[in-house]
Amino acid sequence: VDDVIAAVLRSSYGQSVLVPAFAGAMSLAGAQGSTWAVEGGNKLVCSGLLKLTKASVISARVTGISLHSSDGRALYQVHYESTEGQGSAFYDMVVVTTPLHPSRSNFTFENFDPPITDFPGAFQPSVTSVVHGYLNSSYFGFPDPKLFPFTSILTTDTPDLFFHAMDNICPVNISAAFRRKQPQEAAVWRVLSQQPLDKHQLKTLFRSYYSVQVTEWQTYPRYDATKALPPVVLHENLFYLSGVEWVASSMEMVAVAAKNVALLAYNRWHQELEKIDQKDLMHKVKTEL
Numbered sequence: 001v002d003d004v005i006a007a008v009l010r011s012s013y014g015q016s017v018l019v020p021a022f023a024g025a026m027s028l029a030g031a032q033g034s035t036w037a038v039e040g041g042n043k044l045v046c047s048g049l050l051k052l053t054k055a056s057v058i059s060a061r062v063t064g065i066s067l068h069s070s071d072g073r074a075l076y077q078v079h080y081e082s083t084e085g086q087g088s089a090f091y092d093m094v095v096v097t098t099p100l101h102p103s104r105s106n107f108t109f110e111n112f113d114p115p116i117t118d119f120p121g122a123f124q125p126s127v128t129s130v131v132h133g134y135l136n137s138s139y140f141g142f143p144d145p146k147l148f149p150f151t152s153i154l155t156t157d158t159p160d161l162f163f164h165a166m167d168n169i170c171p172v173n174i175s176a177a178f179r180r181k182q183p184q185e186a187a188v189w190r191v192l193s194q195q196p197l198d199k200h201q202l203k204t205l206f207r208s209y210y211s212v213q214v215t216e217w218q219t220y221p222r223y224d225a226t227k228a229l230p231p232v233v234l235h236e237n238l239f240y241l242s243g244v245e246w247v248a249s250s251m252e253m254v255a256v257a258a259k260n261v262a263l264l265a266y267n268r269w270h271q272e273l274e275k276i277d278q279k280d281l282m283h284k285v286k287t288e289l
């Protein structure tokens with residue numbers, strides 16, 4: 001546990017083995033060989049899905065959602081601001097797909113009773129440094145860089161260790177002629193750490209480097225502090241999808257949650273309530289498989 005599981009959790013969620021079991025299992029699933037990547041980059045998943053749904057997209061930042069009613073039915077006014085100024089539109093149904101937690105939430109809810117406020121819990125800050133340079137293989141016990149055999153470096157929970165993991169990364173578009181750099185060649189490494197790396201730390205990991213690009217994120221929920229999961233239904237036809245990240249954060253989890261929220265919203269809208277929270281569902285699912 002302290003060697004393998006701890007190392008994988010530090011690399012994926014930047015956290016210790018104190019995370020709940022399901023988050024740990026998700027983290028281990030991501031550490032196995034059968035993971036996938038999208039040619040061209042994961043962002044193509046979003047643009048591809050938008051194209052398939054023929055959705056009408058308004059490129060704007062949502063600033064708030066206010067509740068109105070029409071013929072006794074809830075109507076949600078979504079307020080937004082874009083380069084063209086402020087605007088709003090009315091919807092019968094709304095799905096919120098960004099975290100509603102203090103460090104990430106950036107819009108408000110109005111006229112709801114009881115009020116909808118941010119949910120408790122904190123996010124784990126994390127820093128990704130993409131470094132183009134020559135690995136200092138001596139630091140990892142290989143004085144001859146040519147003999148360094150690894151493309152990923154994991155770490156265990158060690159006091160004062162300044163990074164969580166490092167990976168030698170490939171471009172998102174790989175041609176047939178692509179080959180990984182030899183260990184003694186300059187390569188692109190992704191370094192994950194809790195704090196930005198200072199010059200001394202960079203010089204510890206790399207003999208020399210050409211460039212460093214740093215991104216600081218509020219990445220994953222702090223799983224060791226998770227008390228309860230946020231609700232999925234915020235109001236009659238107002239749903240919240242991102243709460244599933246508090247079970248375990250991954251693209252797959254969010255995709256499953258998105259499908260479930262779509263089914264829930266459909267069944268509520270069409271009053272097919274017997275399809276929601278079916279008592280014998282577990283049995284059905286088991287026998288189906």
Ligand SMILES: Cc1cc2nc3c(=O)[nH]c(=O)nc-3n(C[C@H](O)[C@H](O)[C@H](O)COP(=O)(O)OP(=O)(O)OC[C@H]3O[C@@H](n4cnc5c(N)ncnc54)[C@H](O)[C@@H]3O)c2cc1C
Binds near residue numbers: 098107128217
């Ligand atoms: C550094 C990092 C590495 C990760 N690595 C992996 C990995 O290897 N594999 C994996 O499966 N998962 C990974 N994840 C997790 C994965 O990115 C998330 O689970 C996934 O992106 C969640 O998808 P989402 O659509 O729910 O939310 P997001 O992808 O967070 O999308 C939310 C969108 O809402 C927009 N938004 C926020 N507020 C507003 C507003 N007020 N108005 C309008 N738009 C708004 C944001 O700009 C964003 O585009 C990683 C996450 C991070 C941060």
